Amino acid sequence: MAQFFKPSRRAKPQPQQRHQMAQVIALDHQARGIVRTPEVRFIEGVLPGERIRFAPQGKYDGILIERLCSAEQRQTPPCQYYQTCGGCDFQHASMSLQRRHKQQVVSELFNKFAQLQQLPWQTMVAAQESGYRRRVRLATHWHAKRQQLTIGLRQRHSKKIVSIDQCWVCEPAINDHLPKLAALIENVGLGRQLGHVDILAVQPYPLILLRIDGVVSDSQRQDLTQWQTQHSVQIALDDGQAQPQLLVETQQKPYVRSIDGDPLYLTPGDFFQVNAMVNQQLVERALAWLAPNSNDTVMDLYAGIGNFSLPLARRCHQLVAVEGITRMTAQLSRNASAAGLSNIDAKTLDLLQPQALQQLSFAVDAVLLDPARAGAKVVAEKLAGLPKGQRPQRIVYVSCAADTLARDVAALTQGNYRISRCAVVDMFPQTHHIETIMLLEESE
Numbered sequence: 292m293a294q295f296f297k298p299s300r301r302a303k304p305q306p307q308q309r310h311q312m313a314q315v316i317a318l319d320h321q322a323r324g325i326v327r328t329p330e331v332r333f334i335e336g337v338l339p340g341e342r343i344r345f346a347p348q349g350k351y352d353g354i355l356i357e358r359l360c361s362a363e364q365r366q367t368p369p370c371q372y373y374q375t376c377g378g379c380d381f382q383h384a385s386m387s388l389q390r391r392h393k394q395q396v397v398s399e400l401f402n403k404f405a406q407l408q409q410l411p412w413q414t415m416v417a418a419q420e421s422g423y424r425r426r427v428r429l430a431t432h433w434h435a436k437r438q439q440l441t442i443g444l445r446q447r448h449s450k451k452i453v454s455i456d457q458c459w460v461c462e463p464a465i466n467d468h469l470p471k472l473a474a475l476i477e478n479v480g481l482g483r484q485l486g487h488v489d490i491l492a493v494q495p496y497p498l499i500l501l502r503i504d505g506v507v508s509d510s511q512r513q514d515l516t517q518w519q520t521q522h523s524v525q526i527a528l529d530d531g532q533a534q535p536q537l538l539v540e541t542q543q544k545p546y547v548r549s550i551d552g553d554p555l556y557l558t559p560g561d562f563f564q565v566n567a568m569v570n571q572q573l574v575e576r577a578l579a580w581l582a583p584n585s586n587d588t589v590m591d592l593y594a595g596i597g598n599f600s601l602p603l604a605r606r607c608h609q610l611v612a613v614e615g616i617t618r619m620t621a622q623l624s625r626n627a628s629a630a631g632l633s634n635i636d637a638k639t640l641d642l643l644q645p646q647a648l649q650q651l652s653f654a655v656d657a658v659l660l661d662p663a664r665a666g667a668k669v670v671a672e673k674l675a676g677l678p679k680g681q682r683p684q685r686i687v688y689v690s691c692a693a694d695t696l697a698r699d700v701a702a703l704t705q706g707n708y709r710i711s712r713c714a715v716v717d718m719f720p721q722t723h724h725i726e727t728i729m730l731l732e733e734s735e
């Protein structure tokens with residue numbers, strides 16, 4: 292049969308003459324270096340002040356070929372997998388540069404989207420630089436010929452998996468179990484059926500959540516049950532259809548603790564904040580800025596399983612919590628009951644729907660907003676337009692996406708609010724991800 296030439300789908304190496312020299316002038320919002328030659332290009336792994344040789348790629352990108360000098364703020368990436376793993380993209384910068392850059396990005400976005408030049412910055416909410424992640428999702432690949440399983444994190448810009456047995460930013464409870472997983476799955480014979488694996492550093496035992504396609508036999512269940520007892524972990528199975536199930540349903544439900552020590556029970560798959568120490572400080576900061584007292588009615592929007600709701604309810608008269616996922620609202624209510632709190636009214640509403648907001652009275656003393664990346668546009672526009680006496684005096688907005696935060700805060704400041712405090716929250720050190728907390732108060 293005739294053989295036709297098929298070009299490789301891999302990016303071709305750039306010919307030598309196309310390489311260009313440039314000085315990195317700044318970092319973009321994803322912590323990539325910006326060069327101008329004169330066209331603007333974005334290059335990963337480089338820092339402002341560094342002179343580099345790079346290969347242009349596509350219309351806007353470049354690939355670093357050689358660094359001719361190093362910025363003072365460069366550090367040797369501490370993680371052995373840094374060059375290949377796509378997990379942390381900012382390890383080559385000192386912690387002070389990482390944190391300064393995050394604040395700079397928020398300032399730039401507010402300048403651009405909210406026309407606000409000066410923000411009232413407060414001390415950053417930050418804790419340890421490594422060993423902070425209490426949940427991680429691992430990718431897996433089953434080599435049928437070798438009957439071997441690879442577990443790890445995705446390579447940068449690739450579907451390939453970097454096999455890891457330690458993750459520098461994960462909590463020790465995760466790293467204790469990560470190296471044992473491949474052998475467990477191979478021995479139990481679930482390699483072919485395995486999708487991803489989540490490890491959660493929760494109480495009373497670390498939880499390993501296996502995404503399995505197809506049926507798990509009784510003998511496989513027995514093997515897994517034996518293993519979880521031997522290694523003091525809990526295993527849960529997720530078939531992608533129904534809610535993940537603990538292998539032994541009679542065992543105690545997993546939980547994390549609120550800042551007051553109340554257990555926040557969760558079902559595998561429920562959202563909880565990734566960085567326990569930063570979360571502790573974040574909730575404390577939100578409480579300090581919202582300053583609830585025992586006569587106040589407070590609203591916690593995007594409440595999850597009650598991370599902010601329970602501490603707020605302990606300090607105010609009445610707490611209205613709103614969450615979009617029914618299962619999590621029910622969990623929040625159970626968590627409130629377990630903590631002996633009877634002043635929480637938990638509702639399930641889609642806060643992106645204007646008509647859903649008609650079911651809420653915003654004549655409360657304070658509101659906490661903690662939306663997902665999409666932000667809280669509909670809520671912000673509603674709050675911005677409410678007359679005095681029917682709106683909260685204080686709003687604390689916790690955000691994981693500075694662009695949607697700037698958009699929503701612009702709506703609030705064009706209404707009856709002004710920004711009185713803000714701080715960067717370094718929830719994900721060693722990565723470019725930015726969280727922010729902002730206090731808005733009635734301006735008249």
Ligand SMILES: C[S@@+](CC[C@H](N)C(=O)[O-])C[C@H]1O[C@@H](n2cnc3c(N)ncnc32)[C@H](O)[C@@H]1O
Nearest residue numbers: 562593594595598614615641642643661662663
């Ligand atoms: C960043 S998490 C914060 C959860 C909680 N405040 C915490 O600290 O753990 C955002 C929460 O908003 C919920 N959510 C996302 N979109 C929503 C929507 N349209 N309406 C209501 N809740 C939503 C998610 O289910 C999630 O629990």
